[in-house]
Amino acid sequence: MKAVALYQNLPIDDPQSLVDIELPEPQPGPRDLLVQVHAVSVNPVDVKVRAGMKPEPGQPRVLGWDAAGIVRAVGRDVTLFKPGDRVWYAGALTRPGTNSELHVVDERIVGRMPATLDFAQAAALPLTAITAWELLFDRLQVAQGGARQDAALLVIGAAGGVGSILVQLARQLTGVTVIGTASRPETTQWVLDLGAHHVIDHTKPLAEQLQAIGCAQVDYVAGLNQTDSHFLQIVEAIKPQGRLALIDDPELFDWRLLKRKSVSLHWEFMFTRPMFDTPDQIAQHHLLQRVAELVDAGTLKTTFAEHFGTINASNLRRAHALIESNRARGKIVLEGF
Numbered sequence: 001m002k003a004v005a006l007y008q009n010l011p012i013d014d015p016q017s018l019v020d021i022e023l024p025e026p027q028p029g030p031r032d033l034l035v036q037v038h039a040v041s042v043n044p045v046d047v048k049v050r051a052g053m054k055p056e057p058g059q060p061r062v063l064g065w066d067a068a069g070i071v072r073a074v075g076r077d078v079t080l081f082k083p084g085d086r087v088w089y090a091g092a093l094t095r096p097g098t099n100s101e102l103h104v105v106d107e108r109i110v111g112r113m114p115a116t117l118d119f120a121q122a123a124a125l126p127l128t129a130i131t132a133w134e135l136l137f138d139r140l141q142v143a144q145g146g147a148r149q150d151a152a153l154l155v156i157g158a159a160g161g162v163g164s165i166l167v168q169l170a171r172q173l174t175g176v177t178v179i180g181t182a183s184r185p186e187t188t189q190w191v192l193d194l195g196a197h198h199v200i201d202h203t204k205p206l207a208e209q210l211q212a213i214g215c216a217q218v219d220y221v222a223g224l225n226q227t228d229s230h231f232l233q234i235v236e237a238i239k240p241q242g243r244l245a246l247i248d249d250p251e252l253f254d255w256r257l258l259k260r261k262s263v264s265l266h267w268e269f270m271f272t273r274p275m276f277d278t279p280d281q282i283a284q285h286h287l288l289q290r291v292a293e294l295v296d297a298g299t300l301k302t303t304f305a306e307h308f309g310t311i312n313a314s315n316l317r318r319a320h321a322l323i324e325s326n327r328a329r330g331k332i333v334l335e336g337f
Contacts (some may be wrong), residue, residue, distance in 0.1 A: 001025050002137070002337045003100035005060035007052055012320045017050065018313040021060055026104045030077040033110060035087060035103050039084040039335040040125035040311055041066040041304075043161060045093070048249070050320060063316075064097035065090050065271075066331075067105075068113055068122035071294050080285065086113040088288060089129035096227035099311060101337050108281045109274050111288025115293035117302055123305040124331035126166065129249060129291045130270040130284055136321035139245040139266035140220045142174050149175040152218040154237065155212075156202055157225030159187035161331045162247060164194055164223060164303035169196030172299050181206075188331050194301075202226075206233040218242065223328070228253055238263055244286065305330025311337050329333045 003023045010017040018020055029147065034334040045064045055061035071085045081087065089110040113122045131158035136153075143149065153170050154305050157163050158180025170178045172195065181202035190197045200209035209217055215265060217239040235257045244258070247268040258265060273281045290320040294300040306322075308315045311334045319332045 003060070003062050003103040004064075004098070004311065004316050005062045007053055007055060007058070007060055009051055012047075012050070012317055015317075018063075018316050018320070020313045023060070023100065025064075026100050027233045028073055028075040028078075028104050030075045031108065032075045032104045033071050033078065033081055033087065033107050034073040035067065035069040035089075035105060036104050037067050037098055037311075038099060038119035039122045040064050040098050041161075041331045041333045042308075042316065042323060043126075043127050043331075044248075044323055046097075046220040046279075047320050047323045049093075059103075062100050064099035066125075066127045067091065067098035067103060067128050068119040068126075069103070072102065073328045076106075080107045081110065081112075087111065087112045088122045088292075090130055090180060090270065090284075093271040094275055099316065102106040105284070106116040106281070111285055111292055114292040116296045120307060120333045120335045121302040123333050123335070124302050125295075126288060128165045128331065129208040130159040130287055131162050131268060132169055133273075133287050133291070134247045134270060135162075135222055135247065135266075135268040136166060136169055136174075137154065139268050139310070140222070140243045142170065142176060142220060144173050145175065146173075146281050146323045147175045151175075151220065152177040152179060152215050153202055153222065154206075155180045155196075155220040155224065156192045156227065156230055156234075157223075158182055158194075158196060158199070159329050160224060160274065161190070161224075161303060163224050163327075164330050167191060167194045167226075168197050168300050171197075171312065172294070176220070177215065179210070179213070190329055202230065205229070207236050210237055213217070221245070223248060225248075226250075232257075235263075244255045264272045286336050296300060304333055308331050308332055308334050310334060314329065
């Protein structure tokens with residue numbers, strides 16, 4: 001089968017950083033699905049793994065953690081799916097990735113694709129939807145329900161993949177005031193179109209802009225990008241007893257500054273459940289099922305932004321380069337081999 005892999009950690013402008021290869025077809029384990037991959041999307045985790053996780057000498061490492069496709073075969077203990085089902089998922093960090101024609105994945109972290117989306121539109125959502133859902137409802141513990149809440153959520157980096165779905169979830173499923181950050185006219189409009197009540201510029205002082213929109217302090221902060229460069233402003237902007245949740249990998253800084261306000265700090269890493277085979281791993285199956293229902297009901301929309309063509313090394317290198325530039329809007333998708 002065709003796949004795209006790396007053999008060594010190289011800059012993305014090096015043609016050998018990602019290469020086209022042929023691999024044997026994988027075989028599903030007892031609880032696995034064998035999926036024929038139709039579309040994938042590219043996430044910051046792809047870039048981080050390519051740059052920093054060294055593969056075994058001479059052994060290819062296949063990246064990719066978002067996929068939409070069709071179940072081709074199932075393991076002997078599978079109960080949730082059957083061959084022919086259209087599925088979407090984000091895979092597991094500890095297993096080979098989705099940048100391959102066929103992919104094996106545990107059924108407990110897979111959901112049925114929304115009926116109203118095609119494969120490319122669906123592939124844009126799983127990893128970011130899981131991350132945003134867990135961050136908003138499990139880590140920040142924002143209450144679900146449309147009733148108006150006297151609370152505000154600040155989403156730093158709202159135009160990216162996670163921000164694009166987090167803004168929608170917060171606006172559609174909660175009663176909080178949603179404040180996103182973006183720095184360019186096109187990304188500002190993108191975040192507003194997704195439902196944010198306000199958008200401010202994260203390249204400028206946050207406190208002044210929050211004052212200007214009548215929200216001097218916020219109850220919740222989602223740090224999605226470059227949290228270290230915004231940390232002192234977050235400390236100033238968050239209310240006493242507020243909640244801060246992060247998904248990025250900031251450099252070390254003084255977390256003790258949160259103590260004075262009794263601010264709680266939370267990490268969100270959507271690979272934790274499959275990585276440690278937690279007893280509640282199936283929660284991600286239920287989550288993706290629920291997101292699919294919300295998409296089909298018109299409550300949520302795909303964050304698909306750019307189609308980079310077929311799944312091959314050249315196109316994936318272009319996608320990685322755009323992610324590295326920190327100028328991506330929504331999700332980059334590739335489709336077919």
